Amino acid sequence: MSSPLIDPDVAERVIARALARGGDFAEVYAERRHGLSVSLDDGRIEGASDGAEEGVGIRLVVGDATYFGHVDSLEEPRLAEIADSIAQASRGQALKPQTLAAAAQVNPQTVRRAPEDVSLADKVDVVRACDDAARATGGEITQVSAGYAENRRTVTIYNSDGLATGDDRIRVRLAVQAVARRDGRIENGTETHGGHAGFELLEDDPRRIAESAARKALTALDAVPAPAGKMPVVVGNGFGGVLLHEAVGHGLESDAVQKDASVYAGRIGERLAPGFVNAFDDGRLPGAWGTDGIDDEGMPTQKVPILRNGVLESFLYDRLRAARDEAVSTGNGRRESFRHLPVPRMTNTYFAPGDAQVADLIEAAGNGLYAVSFGGGQVEPATGDFVFGVSEGYLIENGRVTKPVTGATLTGNGLAVLQVIEAIAGDLKIATGYCGKAGQRVPAGVGQPHVLLREITVGGTGG
Amino acid sequence: MSDAAKLSDAARRAVELALAAGAEHAEAYCQDEREAEIRVYDRAVESLTEAGEAGVGIRVFKSEGRCGYAFGTTFGDDGLRTLAARAVEIAEYSDPDEFGGLPGECAAADAGELVSPGFADWTTERKVELAIAVDDAARTADSRVSQVEQSIYADSRGFVALANSEGFCGAYESSGAYAYSSAFAGEGDALMTGLGLGIGRGPDELDADAIGGEAAARAAALVGARRIAGRRAPVLLDAFTAASFMGIVAGALSGEAVLRGRSPFVGREQEEIASPVLAIADDGLIAGGPASAPFDGEGVPQSRASLIGDGRVRNLLYDARTAREAGAASTGNGRRGSYRGRPSPAATNIVIDAGTATLDELIAQAGDGLYVTQVVGLHSGVNPVSGVFSVGASGIEIKDGKLAGPVREATIASDLISMLSAVRAVGAERRWVPFGGSVLAAPLLIGEMTIAGD
Numbered sequence: 001m002s003s004p005l006i007d008p009d010v011a012e013r014v015i016a017r018a019l020a021r022g023g024d025f026a027e028v029y030a031e032r033r034h035g036l037s038v039s040l041d042d043g044r045i046e047g048a049s050d051g052a053e054e055g056v057g058i059r060l061v062v063g064d065a066t067y068f069g070h071v072d073s074l075e076e077p078r079l080a081e082i083a084d085s086i087a088q089a090s091r092g093q094a095l096k097p098q099t100l101a102a103a104a105q106v107n108p109q110t111v112r113r114a115p116e117d118v119s120l121a122d123k124v125d126v127v128r129a130c131d132d133a134a135r136a137t138g139g140e141i142t143q144v145s146a147g148y149a150e151n152r153r154t155v156t157i158y159n160s161d162g163l164a165t166g167d168d169r170i171r172v173r174l175a176v177q178a179v180a181r182r183d184g185r186i187e188n189g190t191e192t193h194g195g196h197a198g199f200e201l202l203e204d205d206p207r208r209i210a211e212s213a214a215r216k217a218l219t220a221l222d223a224v225p226a227p228a229g230k231m232p233v234v235v236g237n238g239f240g241g242v243l244l245h246e247a248v249g250h251g252l253e254s255d256a257v258q259k260d261a262s263v264y265a266g267r268i269g270e271r272l273a274p275g276f277v278n279a280f281d282d283g284r285l286p287g288a289w290g291t292d293g294i295d296d297e298g299m300p301t302q303k304v305p306i307l308r309n310g311v312l313e314s315f316l317y318d319r320l321r322a323a324r325d326e327a328v329s330t331g332n333g334r335r336e337s338f339r340h341l342p343v344p345r346m347t348n349t350y351f352a353p354g355d356a357q358v359a360d361l362i363e364a365a366g367n368g369l370y371a372v373s374f375g376g377g378q379v380e381p382a383t384g385d386f387v388f389g390v391s392e393g394y395l396i397e398n399g400r401v402t403k404p405v406t407g408a409t410l411t412g413n414g415l416a417v418l419q420v421i422e423a424i425a426g427d428l429k430i431a432t433g434y435c436g437k438a439g440q441r442v443p444a445g446v447g448q449p450h451v452l453l454r455e456i457t458v459g460g461t462g463g
Numbered sequence: 464m465s466d467a468a469k470l471s472d473a474a475r476r477a478v479e480l481a482l483a484a485g486a487e488h489a490e491a492y493c494q495d496e497r498e499a500e501i502r503v504y505d506r507a508v509e510s511l512t513e514a515g516e517a518g519v520g521i522r523v524f525k526s527e528g529r530c531g532y533a534f535g536t537t538f539g540d541d542g543l544r545t546l547a548a549r550a551v552e553i554a555e556y557s558d559p560d561e562f563g564g565l566p567g568e569c570a571a572a573d574a575g576e577l578v579s580p581g582f583a584d585w586t587t588e589r590k591v592e593l594a595i596a597v598d599d600a601a602r603t604a605d606s607r608v609s610q611v612e613q614s615i616y617a618d619s620r621g622f623v624a625l626a627n628s629e630g631f632c633g634a635y636e637s638s639g640a641y642a643y644s645s646a647f648a649g650e651g652d653a654l655m656t657g658l659g660l661g662i663g664r665g666p667d668e669l670d671a672d673a674i675g676g677e678a679a680a681r682a683a684a685l686v687g688a689r690r691i692a693g694r695r696a697p698v699l700l701d702a703f704t705a706a707s708f709m710g711i712v713a714g715a716l717s718g719e720a721v722l723r724g725r726s727p728f729v730g731r732e733q734e735e736i737a738s739p740v741l742a743i744a745d746d747g748l749i750a751g752g753p754a755s756a757p758f759d760g761e762g763v764p765q766s767r768a769s770l771i772g773d774g775r776v777r778n779l780l781y782d783a784r785t786a787r788e789a790g791a792a793s794t795g796n797g798r799r800g801s802y803r804g805r806p807s808p809a810a811t812n813i814v815i816d817a818g819t820a821t822l823d824e825l826i827a828q829a830g831d832g833l834y835v836t837q838v839v840g841l842h843s844g845v846n847p848v849s850g851v852f853s854v855g856a857s858g859i860e861i862k863d864g865k866l867a868g869p870v871r872e873a874t875i876a877s878d879l880i881s882m883l884s885a886v887r888a889v890g891a892e893r894r895w896v897p898f899g900g901s902v903l904a905a906p907l908l909i910g911e912m913t914i915a916g917d
Contacts, residue, residue, distance in 0.1 A: 047530035047557035066510040072536035143724045188848040228915040261612045378840040382654045387840035387855030409853040459853045459874025459915035
């Protein structure tokens, strides 16, 4: 790993200043961010964008209140200014912080080909290949956009409890959108591929990402309006996991739980799903999109069981909310950057594989909907009510997948949907999502094997 | 030297360095702002953030319109030189673009006063009091409120400076503030949420009682919500939800979306695509508009342009590049989210022309239908290319021209053009809503939509 962004003696002095008028906890979070993106649209490389930022966020916790400041600098005088300013908020006795050691990296991820060692020309080639591949899929593909993005976040974290740690996070992601047109009708298809990994992620034919996007757009040209009403639904693997993320995961985040803003509050130990259902939030899944060595408070990430044999087992904690529940952080304190406060967030959230076959799920559904992929989703954690837009879906008729459908959504309630899980297949896959919460956007892995839901409300414009 | 002058100097310096590094044309966009955010829970400060953020983005063009972009948080000569060199290096790898290049028509329009006169009088303590007052109002305005998830106050004040190699250099200062509260009413599985919000140039324009009271009223109105049977029926969108939809419509009217074939409006420029009662404009100069500014993200004066009127698309939103491709003039819509991004065509302030009907009249006109006060899943439930949408909705059922019982977990589905064509009436009362961009929104009565329920 690279050397710490800030020396321990500097951090010690800054933390002492933040605690000069009292407080329970102070922290220095330093970060260097570098990102590069290459975009292609309309057959043309539009140019890359390169960004480099560095800065520090300083946090002071006094009772239930948090005081926070950040600055676009790593220089001690600037950090001291911020520390002095937030210290004004406190009115007690100075707290003496622990002595700090040098920050060391834990749980490093394996990156075989660091993106910074790959030439820009090679990255441009990947994006161009996607354009070619998508257009080669069919003459009805009229437009393609493709984007490659890499970013590296080096973080160093010190706090008044004596913590000194760091992480070096490299992510790569490729996204392709294809538009297909026939007569007056236009449809689009998207596909993404990414991970906490280096350029090696794209070494095995990035063209298949583009082909997949193009196929989705072409398929949608034949789509009929989605039916509306209650019916069995088979949810696809990979991005289908957004259902778990939205309908359950957000309600398990301890900030929502502690404010009684979650239907899952007070339900630890309760059976919420059939006994064969297991689910995890796993921040250590090697190479996965939502994986980090430590969370953004320096806590090593964990594989947190959220549902074990259908029973609710754990909420997701950051440091602050864990302390309130006299629990230990589960390594879910995440933030978008040094400009944001950590909040409890999911990492990679997924249903564990079951033993059913995908074909059996479809057959068992009889007549219903096969929701392969979602355009995203949203949930109201207080009620568990959710809605998902189905970006790729098919009718299931007489136990077979038939026509593609357009304009379908799934609506329902998280608690209710867990109870109608009928079967889980074995084909677990993790997809790359971005999760927005409290004005912060962080990479989150969503995943699952194919899942059969006995009955859920499908919204559509068809009969 | 003033802060604006310092920032302008940095922008000019960055342009010089980019030219020295080999750019044919160059532009620098500098931003320097201070922001505060106060989150209140249970009438006490949960978190208080005070911070500054500053950065610069350098856009260069080499021969044949090849473009490169680099941004960073450093304003020193060494830092700017590194950024400029990186932008120039990147441009080598871009494809030629016959429409690429800086705008030819840079200038600053008169956007009026963009800073709240009383902004500086607000100490942190007063802002905290305001945030707590919002929370308190949400907790006490209606006895059915069982919890307030959070009340938030946030503001920002800062400078933007833009310089380019064609001789343009401009700067402006602006401020903004908003507060919102999210209240719950009811209990257990029947908990319903309501959002109250206020937005203005500064905290003086925020009314804590009104914001908290709105959160409470919106949550309380949904207590006891049930699911309803599916049907095709009139849907009345309140100002919040109308704003969200109009934001998506404006996105589909960006010159880029249309030129690249990614909009439901493609090829329909001459067709009747909307009800004649609906008029929507993009107004980059309107008084009180959160996105009002003298020039856009590449120095073109912001302006007002009708987007939809007399049933047709009147104008598209163009930045300099898409305008050249379309053979039109930039409409001053080359927008940037921040110094981290290049300009691209997007709406400034979206303005729905006010109609004449009161809310009660709209409800009476609907007859039997659904008054929608919340939609969820807009970012996933709307296909921006085909315009087909299906989103979760809650609100209040309309029976015999009057509000009846509250409704949850409904889905409303249609497509953007059918929805625009089915607008039967526009409400008279408008307000600024920061959803889907910044929208001066009015309630919209849609003649018919598919409502999915039980």
